[in-house]
Amino acid sequence: MRKKIIFHFIAGLLILIVTPSYANDDDLMIINQLKKMSLIELMDVEIFNPSGSLAARKVQKLNETPAALFVLTQEDIRRAGITSIPEALRMVPGLQVARIHSSQWAINARGLNEQFASKLLVMIDGRTVYSPLRSQVNWDVQGTLIEDIERIEVIRGPGASLWGANAVNGVINIITKSAKDTQGTLITSSFGKGEEQNILGIRHGGKLGEDGHYRVYGKFYEHDSFVNDNWQMKRAGFDMDWAASENDNLSLQAEIYDGSIKLNTSSFTIPAEQINTTNIVSGLHLLSRWQHKMDSGEIILQSYYNRLKRDETYWQSTYNIYDVDFQHRSELSDKHEFLWGLGFRYTDSLINGSNYLTYIPNHRTDNLFSAFVQSEFLITEDLRLVVGSKFEHNDYTGFEVQPTIRMLWNINDKHSMWAAVSRAVRTPARIDEDLQINIIIPNSAKLRILGNPNVNSEELIAYELGYRFNPTKNLLIDASLFYNDYDQLRSTEASFQPFPIPTIFNKFDNEMFGYSYGLELATHWQVTKAWKLIGTYSYLHTNLEVTANSNYTGFEILEHNSPTNQLSLRSLWNITDNLELDAALYYVDELESQKVAEYNRFDLRLGWQANKNLAISLGGRNLFDSEHSEFGGVGTSGSEIYTNEIPRSFYLQLQYQY
């Protein structure tokens, strides 16, 4: 540790000495560059609109989006000193983010949070990272060069009409910068105590001929141990964009990674014991996208291959996903925009279990066919109507229809309102049908947990209402209300069989139902030119029940697994042109089921743009208390979850760019 610190320090000093210093005013620089160009050259300059959002499968402005959208920009991430994707999500209202280990999180939108939350769909550059094995997001393997993330778009509420199954409680789109925006060389390095211990990232971007750009990158990430745990990831990748013609754009990206994850987990025995294991993970993905612009619309054809291999204590799993997605957007008239698409996904998975846990069959291939249509009508100048639906056929439950109807009313310059009703489902994954767990209990009947081939999709009908208030250019207030009506949620039903061997069976079923409602508020306030405040508040109430013939008790745990109240306040202050002081305060209510007390978290960061090339930031997290627990205790299946307290942490980040 000590040696590493010294190394970083010396490297930092060297960089400081070598580079000349410049004034920092990007906007003025860009304007001055543009002014030197001729008209013809100006016509070749590309524009980007940072406020645009892709969450709707097209570029759209926030105040034209009839959904509970919150966008985290690169600036938000950078100024929070965040180095991993899950941690960035804390800044989003309506999301529950609870850290379990250095590498494990429980994350969901609008409640029903648990360690392997199943109702949040996450995509990185259009590629799903939702696991087809366990219905969860493997947060521990996600991450690219954090500096190359352009923005993270989070929609609370169903996004299934466009994105398909499992976009039940929310959809997260992580969008990386185009290769064109990452030219030059970047070296980032971070070291700290408590959380991330060591990060080294290198990226280089350049031109490929006249119209092409590329970047290649490599990253090493090592997390500090909370207690007996660790998280180490290595990754390398590239991204290529090529403007084949004025209207055609081709991109190709790939990444390869591996890592080792050490954590505390529970054994498959009763009583459960804490065991310390090391999981080895590796994976890769390759994605290509062709984008063709037409007079009044565009075509996007995208295909990718995604592979993840995990070697864990009780099982080894590998899955390969091949996905093709086509979409066509056309403006049929000034008042009607039509969007439709087709998709196919082939998933091939292999799970090799152990005496305690197996999947039967161990190898399986699944096909997913999908289509979607969406029409957006401009009824009057100020009134938009969106109707659409996804139609899917999967190998578990057959056809699924997931429609939505949305309305947006721009009352005037300052006020707008939207409302939506949508249906979304969480389709079963391999765990729901194929899982077989054997637990041996001394001096008692055997316990078996079984998948169920007849299991149904979990259903949600969501009612949403939103309101945006833009009283001045510097203030935006965004509020949303929701009522989620759930049916056929997953339960486990216990039964006893005395012969031939006394066994208690716990079989998956769909006997849980219930509702939740809540309120989310987000405020962006540019107080002065140099000072910005961002506040969020979330309120959530969940009520779950089981049908009369069910004996499942996990609903009580799930019901109180998410905080009722959450608050955050972030302050971004530019003290001078090259000095930033940022603070963030998070309040999270107690989690009754997890026996987690309410906590406050306070982060502070000082950023210094030493010169044009070098940025240094120094920060601390959880400054108010030495450690606190965010999740932990009991899983919904009644099993123990071993968690660690999240300690106070400090970091120093260096970013060198030329």
Added chain:
Amino acid sequence: MIYYFISFKAFIRKAIGVILLTLLIINTSYARPNIAREYQLKAVFLYNFVYFVRWPPIAYGKNTATFNICILGTDPFGKEVDMAVENETVDKRIVKIIRLKNIFYAKSCQILFVSKSEQNNLDKIYTYLQKYPVLTVSDIHNFAIKGGMIEFYNVGRRVRFYIAPNNAKAVGLRISANLLYIAKLVGYKKNY
């Protein structure tokens, strides 16, 4: 199906090695990123039009000191447009940015940018400006063909413009052929 790689770690190590090597070999010179925010670019365009349009002497009236670029309605540029004209002069006149709420102050402008917020007042704006040599620019859809002069539109991520030369001519403005050449002309022939 291949279920594992032959030593994944070795592969990663090699991959990182290759990347590092490429970094050393690749020529580190590259062009400046050709990218800007939409209204940064439009602000510079707006300023550039000054050099391609000739105003009749009466355009300046008694005011000979400044060249006024006005923005009518909600300002989409922010400080970008002020930066673009900072310390610039046209024929010894200092270029000034003026933000207007009402079209009736527009007669002292040489260039008037009509913001999207004025979409519903276009008729009033066209009628009023028939009398004054003001170059009207906007990114409102169909602005040029309906009575304006220059209309920005986007093709993909690039900015293009329509010009209605007849509308400019009618108030005594002369637009240079070089500017007309790179624009799409509207209202010129009967069916554009």
